[in-house]
Amino acid sequence: MKHIAIGILGAAALGLVASAASAATLDDVKAKGFIQCGVSTGLAGFSAPDDKGDWQGIDADFCRAVAAAVFGDGTKVKFTPLSAKERFTALQSGEVDILSRNTTWTINRDTALGLNFVGVTYYDGQGFMINAKKLPGVNSALQLSGAAVCVQSGTTTELNLADYFKSNKMEYNPVVFEKLEEVNAAYDAGRCDVYTTDQSGLYGIRLTLGSPADHVVLPEIISKEPLGPAVRQGDDQWYHIVKWTYFALLQAEELGITKANVEEMKTSDNPEIKRVLGQEPDTKIGTDLGVSNDWVVNIVKAVGNYGEMFERNVGSGSPLKIARGINALWTKGGLQYAPPIR
Amino acid sequence: MASQEILREEPSRGSFINDPKIRGIFFQAVVVIVLVALVWWIAQNVIANLTRLRIASGFGFLNSRAGFDISESAIAYSSDSTYGRAILVGFLNTVIVAVAGIITATLIGFIIGIGRLSHNWLIRKICTVYVEVFRNIPPLLVIFFWYSGVLAVLPPPRESINLPFNSFLNQRGFYFPRAVWGDGSWLILVALLLGIAMAWFVARKARQRQMATGQQFPVFWTSTALIIGLPVLAYALSGFPLSFDYPKQSTFNLTGGFQVRPEFLSLYLALSCYTAAFIAEIVRAGIRGVNKGQTEAAAALGLRAGPILRLVVIPQAMRIVIPPLTSQYLNLTKNSSLAIAIGYPDLTAIAGTVLNQTGQAVEGVVIMMAVYLALSLLTSAIMNVVNAKMALVER
Numbered sequence: 218m219k220h221i222a223i224g225i226l227g228a229a230a231l232g233l234v235a236s237a238a239s240a241a242t243l244d245d246v247k248a249k250g251f252i253q254c255g256v257s258t259g260l261a262g263f264s265a266p267d268d269k270g271d272w273q274g275i276d277a278d279f280c281r282a283v284a285a286a287v288f289g290d291g292t293k294v295k296f297t298p299l300s301a302k303e304r305f306t307a308l309q310s311g312e313v314d315i316l317s318r319n320t321t322w323t324i325n326r327d328t329a330l331g332l333n334f335v336g337v338t339y340y341d342g343q344g345f346m347i348n349a350k351k352l353p354g355v356n357s358a359l360q361l362s363g364a365a366v367c368v369q370s371g372t373t374t375e376l377n378l379a380d381y382f383k384s385n386k387m388e389y390n391p392v393v394f395e396k397l398e399e400v401n402a403a404y405d406a407g408r409c410d411v412y413t414t415d416q417s418g419l420y421g422i423r424l425t426l427g428s429p430a431d432h433v434v435l436p437e438i439i440s441k442e443p444l445g446p447a448v449r450q451g452d453d454q455w456y457h458i459v460k461w462t463y464f465a466l467l468q469a470e471e472l473g474i475t476k477a478n479v480e481e482m483k484t485s486d487n488p489e490i491k492r493v494l495g496q497e498p499d500t501k502i503g504t505d506l507g508v509s510n511d512w513v514v515n516i517v518k519a520v521g522n523y524g525e526m527f528e529r530n531v532g533s534g535s536p537l538k539i540a541r542g543i544n545a546l547w548t549k550g551g552l553q554y555a556p557p558i559r
Numbered sequence: 560m561a562s563q564e565i566l567r568e569e570p571s572r573g574s575f576i577n578d579p580k581i582r583g584i585f586f587q588a589v590v591v592i593v594l595v596a597l598v599w600w601i602a603q604n605v606i607a608n609l610t611r612l613r614i615a616s617g618f619g620f621l622n623s624r625a626g627f628d629i630s631e632s633a634i635a636y637s638s639d640s641t642y643g644r645a646i647l648v649g650f651l652n653t654v655i656v657a658v659a660g661i662i663t664a665t666l667i668g669f670i671i672g673i674g675r676l677s678h679n680w681l682i683r684k685i686c687t688v689y690v691e692v693f694r695n696i697p698p699l700l701v702i703f704f705w706y707s708g709v710l711a712v713l714p715p716p717r718e719s720i721n722l723p724f725n726s727f728l729n730q731r732g733f734y735f736p737r738a739v740w741g742d743g744s745w746l747i748l749v750a751l752l753l754g755i756a757m758a759w760f761v762a763r764k765a766r767q768r769q770m771a772t773g774q775q776f777p778v779f780w781t782s783t784a785l786i787i788g789l790p791v792l793a794y795a796l797s798g799f800p801l802s803f804d805y806p807k808q809s810t811f812n813l814t815g816g817f818q819v820r821p822e823f824l825s826l827y828l829a830l831s832c833y834t835a836a837f838i839a840e841i842v843r844a845g846i847r848g849v850n851k852g853q854t855e856a857a858a859a860l861g862l863r864a865g866p867i868l869r870l871v872v873i874p875q876a877m878r879i880v881i882p883p884l885t886s887q888y889l890n891l892t893k894n895s896s897l898a899i900a901i902g903y904p905d906l907t908a909i910a911g912t913v914l915n916q917t918g919q920a921v922e923g924v925v926i927m928m929a930v931y932l933a934l935s936l937l938t939s940a941i942m943n944v945v946n947a948k949m950a951l952v953e954r
Contacts, residue, residue, distance in 0.1 A: 302915040309612060309920070330918035331614035351715065352811075364811040365731060370908065371915030376626045379638035390812065391628045392822075394902045395911070403902070406711045407730055408821070410811045450613045 242314055242448070242455035243287070243507050251293040254280035255313035258298040258397055261421035262531035262539070263319045263339075263444075272296045275530045276317040278520045279338055279446055283315060283462045286512040291519025300396050302371040305330050308449060315459055317446040319415065321373045332447045335460040339445075339531075340543045340552055342438035343377050344416035346423060350431040352410060358437040362387035367400050367409035369393075374414050377440040401425060415442045420537050454507050461506060465513045467555035468493055469522035471546055476521040479514055493558050502558065513558075523553065605921060620917045621646070627912060629904045631820060642913045649909030650930055656827055656905065657892040657934070663831035664891060665884075668838025673868070675843050686839065693836035698894050701833045705825035706901045716812050725805045727813055733824060734806035737817040741800030750793035751786070758782035822903035826895065834891045841883045845876035877949045885942035889935050896931075906930055 246252055256264035256276055264276040281291035297313050308316040309331060319341075320326075322334040345358045345366075355361070358381075368375050370393045382389045392409045394400045404412045405426050412419065416438060423429045446463070448456050469475075472490050474482050483496050495503050495510035503510035520526050527544060528534045545551025575581050609616045621643035628638050633651040636644060674686035693701065711730055714720060719729040726735040758781070765776035794801060806816030849872050857871040896907040907927060914923030 302911050305915065305918050306920045309614060309918070326918070329615040331612045363809055363814060370912045375912070376916070379626055379628045383638060389628075391630045392902060393630065393904065393908070395899055395908070399900070399902065407715050408711065451611060
């Protein structure tokens with residue numbers, strides 16, 4: 218029911234509130250004093266509330282990084298949990314300023330939905346998870362013909378699933394829910410044989426199941442799922458702030474600037490580090506963007522660099538223990554690459 | 560308009576400003592203009608904002624490929640079908656669960672409602688408890704009760720419960736053999752239709768005879784014999800063309816046969832049980848609303864308890880029952896949108912998915928509202944016809 222309410226509210230908001238979603242998001246954000254950030258309803262490693270009720274994860278930290286760039290204070294964020302179905306309407310109608318919710322970047326979303334994706338904070342791919350105890354002998358997704366598959370509605374996952382089974386001439390039985398928790402509960406209860414979503418998500422979800430050791434993630438990756446934050450179209454300044462916050466996180470890692478050493482780095486002799494941290498005399502990099510010149514310092518102080526953010530939330534410092542893989546920096550054979558900050 | 564009114568000036572009314580007729584027309588015109596202006600303003604705003612936000616609009620998306628699968632469909636549907644067809648599938652699923660729910664809720668409701676007036680203490684109390692329990696729980700919880708509380712705790716497919724006639728029950732649903740119609744099976748259908756037509760004819764004749772002579776004819780048994788007997792006879796004559804496709808165990812699930820999914824089952828049972836509690840109260844009120852003198856008069860004529868209820872009390876009670884019954888039917892249809900919570904692919908769920916895949920929020924919501932409105936108006940129209948038939952014909 219909630220998504221209808223959001224739909225209607227969205228429709229009403231699109232219709233009536235002409236100014237809320239208009240050009241200067243930065244001014245609106247500054248006026249209200251915080252950034253409204255759309256996150257998931259709870260996906261470990263990306264955006265999930267911890268036992269104190271604080272949102273943790275890469276997606277949540279990304280919003281903190283933007284808040285740090287804008288306000289110099291990473292805590293000036295309010296989080297709005299959104300289901301897969303609600304997320305785009307919420308962004309379009311101006312209910313949230315950034316959608317940072319493990320959302321796949323596609324051409325349709327960039328064009329027909331009126332969004333602008335700023336980059337890829339996590340390169341993912343869709344995978345399958347099964348209960349190995351109940352289904353011994355299944356070790357490939359190609360053995361899944363006839364299975365009941367649990368999937369979240371309104372996602373690219375749902376579409377890839379249909380394409381994958383169709384192209385491999387296999388049949389399946391979709392069991393579709395709107396909310397992640399409902400899919401988790403149905404899979405855990407045995408309503409379906411297979412759970413499919415982004416592979417990183419599967420590792421996170423496995424931890425929340427009754428007996429995680431019984432479940433295995435199958436080796437196949439059936440799609441490209443570049444996950445990243447998105448903003449509304451029609452506000453280039455806000456788009457640039459969010460995009461360059463992402464690049465600043467990458468650049469900081471590339472230059473070895475961490476949460477711990479950022480203050481020392483300010484006095485570094487390296488001209489590139491000085492430039493990025495806004496220590497060059499008469500620098501205008503930050504002010505041209507619409508934020509203060511020490512914006513990168515603020516970002517790194519709030520959440521660390523991209524690598525720190527990754528390890529803390531999904532990597533070695535987290536229960537998920539996902540390897541960097543293709544999410545490593547380009548200098549280390551990965552895909553994460555930032556254009557020069559100059 | 561105004562000039563004509565002035566020409567017909569009535570001297571007693573004085574100035575035309577004080578003419579209630581003109582004033583009436585004036586204020587109605589003002590309200591209409593304000594309403595039209597408001598709707599126009601909202602529409603313009605929506606269009607302007609959608610264009611400004613560069614969101615595609617219009618209903619053209621209905622012809623694009625949907626790309627997602629739907630678990631239950633009454634018509635042929637695959638991921639290659641269009642969004643329009645996906646919404647149609649959702650609409651049919653809504654209609655199926657609503658019609659099935661309305662029939663079952665009415666049956667349960669009548670039984671419980673009459674049961675509450677029983678002279679038997681136990682029956683009366685059981686029916687009271689039923690009504691009080693289901694009427695005072697939100698329908699969403701009733702759905703969860705059936706889905707998570709009853710159906711989810713059934714055994715997994717490999718340990719299905721075997722039921723008679725090769726039927727199985729497990730947490731993936733209820734499986735039973737599916738009839739496969741062979742050559743010549745059209746004869747059975749013809750025989751069935753013939754049986755129904757003959758039963759109707761017999762009932763009519765019997766009524767006429769009873770009116771004329773007072774003699775009764777065992778209509779129920781004759782009709783049953785006709786409706787069941789004729790198709791069976793046709794089945795034998797056409798050389799037993801009917802075979803069955805039995806559910807069988809395969810790697811993951813039972814395959815073959817006919818599967819009723821737990822999503823449908825829990826929604827259907829929950830809506831039926833929930834609405835039945837309200838219908839029971841309506842029926843009880845309807846029966847209570849029939850003057851006691853009617854029952855006493857019927858008894859004085861020598862009718863027994865069954866015929867009194869059937870021939871005297873219920874026909875009069877129906878006049879009280881039908882109008883509120885209509886709102887319960889509408890409620891049931893609209894409550895079926897709670898299906899979203901358990902993943903039954905009804906109109907709301909599928910239109911919601913389409914809305915999200917295409918980003919056409921305004922159009923999606925408009926379609927949903929228009930369809931539910933049309934369904935409700937249709938239900939009302941049918942019930943109004945029924946009501947007109949039942950209404951007291953004054954002589």
